[in-house]
Amino acid sequence: MNNKLKATLFLISGITAFLNSCVTTTTGGFSVEPSEEQALQDYVRLAAGYYDAGDMAGARRHINNALAIDNRDSGIYNILALIYQREGDLDLAESNFRKSVRLDKGNSRARNNFAVYLFTNNRFQEAYEQLEIVTADTAYEGRSRAFENLGRIALQIPGNDRSTYAFERALRLDGNMYRSALELAQIKISEGNFALASSYYSRYLTTTSFYNIDHSAQSLWIGIQLERHLNNQRAELNYVVMLQGLFQYSPEYQLYRNSIDE
Secondary structure (H helix, E strand, O other): OOHHHHHHHHHHHHHHHHHHHOOOEEEOOEEEOOOHHHHHHHHHHHHHHHHHOOOHHHHHHHHHHHHHHOOOOHHHHHHHHHHHHHHOOHHHHHHHHHHHHHHOOOOHHHHHHHHHHHHHOOOHHHHHHHHHHHHOOOOOOOHHHHHHHHHHHHOOOOOOOOHHHHHHHHHHHOOOOHHHHHHHHHHHHHOOOHHHHHHHHHHHHHHHHHOOOOOOHHHHHHHHHHHHHOOOHHHHHHHHHHHHHHOOOOHHHHHHHHHHHO
8 A cells, every 4th residue: 555545544534533533522511513614624525535545435425424514515516526527427527516616716626626627628728718717816725736737728729829928937836847847948949949948948857856757758859859959969869769768659759750850
């Protein structure tokens, strides 16, 4: 069992013990019912924990407990939508995402999850519109990731030139957003600005090296382009060997093959 799963199950068992021990609380001889609002929040957290652990039955059980307390809570329908999405019931997933954001327009977590759902189903313009709302929420803890995803979606929409802005905002909010740095490096190469592309790529390499993150086909292809521009044949060859060895059937390797055939 991996550490993440152990931690999730530990959290679940802790909250379960809390709920089981707090059906009523006695203080000074009087029986005091626990706060329904707190119980609701605990059931939603439990459902999220079971969802993260891959136990959909457990997640549903606690969502049903939450629904019995308040069937107008936005967070409930966010988790329920995620469950339906994982189970492949996409129509039900979408209807629950929509209900979640309708009940609480400020629920940026639910709106972000809805945007991811739309993106994975190639509904790029709709996903972009949802993420624009999310990124406007300055209190949302996942704002940097939302900006990065906004940039990725913008790249998929013809005529949308906001990807650079979105990736730059992501990096300003969190300097470790290495995917944004990589995307900006590719954008600057396409613009012919190799100096700035090299700067962003160096930033990408620094962050991925620190976190021990492996190269992707995209990062190797960008490295090839930059080293070729600088006429660093040995460095270029190193990237080529890795690209051919690890990602021989990738679109990036085909781009490399096309570049040497020209």
